[in-house]
Amino acid sequence: MTVFTNTLVILSVLLTIGHLVQAVAKNKVYELEGVGTIYVETDQKYNWFEAWDECAIQNMSLIAVYSPEKSAALTQILRDNSVKVNLWLGGNDLGEEGRFVWASSGKKFAFSNWSKGNPDNHNNGDCINIWDVTDFEWNDAACNYTIGFICEEHPLLVAARKDLEVKKNFIEQVLAMH
Ligand SMILES: [Ca+2]
Ligand SMILES: [Ca+2]
8 A cells, every 4th residue: 555655646746847948937938739748939039959948947848730620729829829930849850951840850741831931941941930921831941041830749748648647547546445
């Protein structure tokens, strides 16, 4: 019984730590349906690489918009919050011109939401941003351009938290039976 109780305490602490991390700058944190937590930085400006680091500091990655559903859910949040600035996404064609991949997975785009005339590689544009002017469709821009960004929780972290919650619920049920 003690082993279960101790494990429960440890799991609870781990889950609390996970939520504390999320509590950073709460007003910039949103729940994206079917995905988890996202962080939208609209005040500070960063180049694409700095934006990547800023996400990593929060155990996050620049967002990979890999499906129309995810794209629609993200667009809705940005519209609802009247976002009026350019924001980095996690895609680029730095490795090979014209071959766009999501940096967090290395996967080629299966879905895209380019704005009219893009990607055009203008100014050697190798990194992807969205902006409200084209209703949050995508543009390829120079990676050293400084704008805001959108991070999402790393998929592994989301999976780990779900796993912890399942274990915690199981132990709680075991304890409740005694
Ligand atoms: Ca390019
Ligand atoms: Ca462009």
